[in-house]
Amino acid sequence: MKASRSLVILLSIAVCVALPPFLPRHFVDLLVFAGIYTVAGLGVGLLLGQCGIANLGQIVFYAIGAYATAYLTVYVQAPAMVGFVVGMLISAALALTIGWPILRLTGYFLALATLAMGIVANALFFEWDWLTGGTLGIGGIPKLQIFSFVLDTPLRFYYLVLGVVAICLLLAHNLIRSRTGLALRAMRDSQDAAISLAVNPRALRTRIFILSALLGSVAGSLFAHYGGFANVQSFGIEKSINFLLIPVLGGATSLIGVVVGALFIAVVPELLSQFGGLHQILFGVALIGVVVLMPAGLTGALAEVWRRSAEGARP
Amino acid sequence: MTAKKTYHGRAPAAFALIVAGVAFLSTPAAAQRSGAEPFKIGVILALTGAGAGLGIPERSGALLAEKIINSKGGVNGTPIQLVIEDDGSNPDGAISKANSLIHREKVSALIGSSQTASTVAIGGLTDPLKMPQVALSGLGPAIERDRKCVLHVAPSQALNAKAILEYASSIGAKKLGALYDSGYGTVVYNELRKLSDAYGIAFVATEKFEISATDTTTQAAKIRAAQPDAIVVVGVTGVPIRSLRQLQMKQTIIAANGLASYETVKSMGDAADNVVFPEFLVGEDPLPHQAEFVKLFHKEYGRFPKILEAVGWDAVHVILAAFKKADVGANNEKVCEAIRSTFKGDMTDYDFSADDLNGIKLSNIVYSKLVAGQFTRLPFQAKEK
Amino acid sequence: MNVGLLAQSLLAGITNGLTYALIGIGLAAIFKGSRVPNAMQGEFSVVGAIVVVLLLTGHGWPYWLAILCGGLSGAILGAFIEVAFIRYMIRNAAPEDSYLLLTIGIGLSISAAVLYFFGRESHLLPGFGSDNLYIILDAVVREHVIWLIAISILLTIGLRQFYRTTSVGLKMMAASIDPVGAASIGIDVTLMRTFTFMLGGALGAAAGILITPIIPVDYMIGLQLTLKGFAAAILGGLTNPLGAAIGGLVLGIIEAMAIVGVSSSYKDVITFSLLILIMIAMPQGLLGRAGRTGG
Structure with missing residues (x-):
């Protein structure tokens, strides 16, 4: 079983690396977005899967990353790295200041608090137009560049995003496997027992909240460079809901689930768009179908297929 | 437990269905149109x-x-x-x-x-x-x-703002109220602010609302308290106009052209009266061209x-x-x-x-007025200064 | 600050607050009876209102009959959702998050379907009673607003009595609090859940019909209503319709006061920051522990 699992992972990596050059350009573009959403959704997934927190405010950090990159690269003409770092610093600081007080809440109260955070931030993005460009936004964000190699096609950017996704997944994997991960799950499943084992739940949850914010910020900066603009229209409540859908769709506790969920959110609407005006209805129906028919998420269903075929192969 | 088993039993089938669906949908349409390439x-x-x-x-x-x-x-x-x-x-x-x-x-x-x-x-x-x-x-x-x-x-937003101020000054309004949304409304309002001095017009009450606000009564009440000569509204829904009219404000409302559509007029209900739009096309009474x-x-x-x-x-x-x-x-x-x-x-x-990338002139603007829900073209014409 | 402005703002705050309250009440009723956080409660309102608009202006039905059918359409939609999806998912022990995802999916579909089949226009309904205006303390009041306030109060009290005194209401509560125990004394738990969704759907539709003379309804408004209703319901403790009503009122009045006292630019910033503070200060909801358990 162990060997076959490594095989699947190796095979998936091979496909992710080798296939895109043969795909049409707009499809690679969708994969880039799937990658960016994976990074942001991973943060939400860690909170949901490891701490049981439904975060409806990821858009705040995604937007901070995007605006930091936009403002610094366009108005200050700073190098791209500065945008990434400043976005992450602001996000971490904000996550600490907001997270510490609100993470004492639980359940739907906490979900509402994160939602409220998203609504407040959205209103401020409109209001602080000296910083965000208000409703017009900021355009002309330069393409990312690695030495003199400009990432100006979807395919080139795809490989960067793929690398970032791989690193983030690896780090998340190690986190879950570590003592911290163990403490997190203990806390999620039985808070009292965890406290008796000297785990400080609020501090631990705040740390994961900050980590989630960092991931959101990185995703936002990547998005800003890829799209070349940052506009408040990209940072609405609907996007926050999408970021929450990603881990839920894929299966909250699994890391691969986040990737699968992000692919669903990025690719399925595009595939359905050939049905014209019906496509949004069909997207809703597709969501319903996944929930009703696949209780363990898309990855759970995939694992089931895998298990069955393995059983089938054994006489 | 048996129920659970059958449930999981369907998941692989559903998954296979999705994979098949994705494969089907992503196949490009094979039929190419023959003949001259359009x-x-x-x-x-x-x-x-x-x-x-x-x-x-x-x-x-x-x-x-x-x-x-x-x-x-x-x-x-x-x-x-x-x-x-x-x-x-x-x-x-x-x-x-x-x-x-x-x-x-x-x-x-x-x-x-x-x-x-x-x-x-x-x-x-x-x-x-x-x-x-x-x-x-x-x-x-x-x-x-x-x-x-x-x-x-x-x-452009500057042209929108100018067209609004031209009309306001033509009816002798010196004190204006403004009710605008947080999106494009803010952009136009910033222009209005910049240009208003040149027209000798002052904004005595300015209130903002979210783009998709469902109610703006409180904002409208604040504007009413300031008693402006006329009110500028910039938004995309009929909500602010309804709010103003429901508070029995009879002043002329000058609305940006984003509101000049039959759909928004319908959503205004009986508030759609004495509203003036600087716009381009009055279907009931079009310009010759x-x-x-x-x-x-x-x-x-x-x-x-x-x-x-x-x-x-x-x-x-x-x-x-x-x-x-x-x-x-x-x-x-x-x-x-x-x-x-x-x-x-x-x-x-x-x-x-032109500088603003489309060169639409003030003199191209057509003014229309809603009278009991109907657009009527006004004789007023703004002149380029 | 003049009295008229204050009175008018307070009235606007109450009116908007009741709108949020009505959505919140339905949400709370559904959560109370089934533990499903219904992210499509606003869509019940859209459907209810659109049905009335169609029957009234499209087919010329009498207003009262159209309203009745509108309310019924909400109940039917609620029952459909329970029978078609929720029942199946509960039987198969679906995880908790998936109900949120389900209702989000249904909400998206309904909103898109309204755009596709009924178009992008927004619709208004005539006010209840007459279109008279009254001046109270220098504030203008439409007659419909008085109806809205009265009916909202009646609905809240009626719902409370329904849960406390009627046999069906008591059974619905029992089935939700202790499904196994309820089943053992002969209560049809599944049927009670269907009733819960019918009740929630009818309440949602009623909310939509009540607000459409004031707020034009369109395909996009559902999500907005849900978000505000969600806030109202959670403030009130989520399982208590009375709490949701109070939560909605608090929200509406804070909004209005933020505009009057500070600035309309920062309305949402102030309202939702206060909301977070209220939750931190009162983690059991506005009514405290009683709000979480009481009916």
Whole structure:
């Protein structure tokens, strides 16, 4: 079983690396977005899967990353790295200041608090137009560049995003496997027992909240460079809901689930768009179908297929 | 437990169904049209989501243009074909739609989008290729001034603001109230603020509301308390106008052209009275050069067009005119050069070489007034200073 | 600050607050009876209002009959959702998050379907009673607003009585609090859940019909209503319709006071920051522990 699992992972990596050059350009573009959403959704997934927190405010950090990159690269003409770092610093600081007080809440109260955070931030993005460009936004964000190699096609950017996704997944994997991960799950499943084992739940949850914010910020900066603009229209409540859908769709506790969920959110609407005006209805129906028919998420269903075929192969 | 087992039993089947569905949907349409290759123009509009109120009327104007142009023989003998895509009011979607139109459909030019964010997103792709793009949204962030192949057929915010102030001063209003939304409303309001001194007009009460606010009564009450001579409203729904009228404020309301549509007027209910719009097209009483378009539109759809339909119609014609001038096979740079000139549209006259990228003049503005829910064209005409 | 402005703002705050309250009440009723956080409660309102608009202006039905059918359409939709999806998912022990995802999916589909089949226009209904205006303390009041306030109060009290005194109401509560125990004394737990969704759907539709004379309804408004209703319900403790009503009122009045006292630009910033503070200060909801358990 162990060997076959490594095989699947190796095979998936091979496909992710080798296939895109043969795909049409707009499809690679969708994969880039799937990658960016994976990074942001991973943060939400860690909170949901490891701490049981439904975060409806990821858009705040995604937007901070995007605006930091936009403002610094366009108005200050700073190098791209500065945008990434400043976005992450602001996000971490904000996550600490907001997270510490609100993470004492639980359940739907906490979900509402994160939602409220998203609504407040959205209103401020409109209001602080000296910083965000208000409703017009900021355009002309330069393409990312690695030495003199400009990432100006979807395919080139795809490989960067793929690398970032791989690193983030690896780090998340190690986190879950570590003592911290163990403490997190203990806390999620039985808070009292965890406290008796000297785990400080609020501090631990705040740390994961900050980590989630960092991931959101990185995703936002990547998005800003890829799209070349940052506009408040990209940072609405609907996007926050999408970021929450990603881990839920894929299966909250699994890391691969986040990737699968992000692919669903990025690719399925595009595939359905050939049905014209019906496509949004069909997207809703597709969501319903996944929930009703696949209780363990898309990855759970995939694992089931895998298990069955393995059983089938054994006489 | 048995129930659980059957439940999981369905998951693989459902998953297989999804995989099959994805595979099916991603197979490109095999049937290629034979015969002469049409002249393809990509169109990206907000047909669903929050911007659908813009994209749907724009599409009807563009589709009519396609039909009429083809009935007259297309461009230099080649029929035109609009490839229309929906960005779902989402700029992320606009990027992949534009990529698909440019690289898969091989369109010669792009129209779109309905909203600023998507327009800027698409501009990031058309600009390096110097592909002509006609945007239906107003002028966006600073970068758009450098994008030489992106045109804007919607009036600039400065022009909107001037047109409003011209009318206010013509009725002798010195103290104005302003009720504007946090989106485009704020942009127009900033211009109004800048220009108001020159007109000797002061804003005595200014209130903001969210773009999709469902109620603005409290804001309206604050404006009422300031007793302005007239009220400026900039938004996209009829909500603020209803709020003002329900508080029994009888003053003239001057509303930006985003509100000049039959749909918003309907949503105003009986508040749709004594509201003045600086706009471009009054279907009930069109200008001579608009009469033909209004007639064709009415024949096709059984209703009158308004600014959004006219913008969709003009956008197709602008592209065509440029390609006619530069020749259909001309390279993009030549077309971009050809497009940067004057164009007599049916909505209004443009000069795409002007500073604000479309050169619509104050004297092109048509003023209309809602009287008991009906648009009537006013004799008032603003003069360029 | 003049009295008229204050009175008018307070009235606007109450009116908007009741709108949020009505959505919140339905949400709370559904959560109370089934533990499903219904992210499509606003869509019930859209459907209810659209049905009335169609029957009234499209087919010329009498207003009262159209309203009745509108309310019924909400109940039917609620029952459909329970029978078609929720029942199946509960039987198969679906995880908790998936109910949120389900209702989000249904909400998206309904909103898109309204755009596709009924178009982008927004619709208004005529006010209840007459279109008279009254001046109270220099504030203008439409007659419909008085109806709205009265009916909202009646609905809240009626619902409370329904849960406390009627046999069906008591059974619904029992079935939700202790499904196994309820089943053992012969209560049809599944049927009670269907009733809960019918009740929630009818309440949602009633909310939509009540607000449409004031707020034009369109395909996009559902999500907005849900978000505000969600806030109202959670403030009130999520399982208590009375709490949701109070939560909605608090929200509406804070909004209005933020505009009058500070600035309309910062309305949402102030309202939702206060909301977070209230939750931190009162983690059991506005009514405290009683709000979480009481009916």
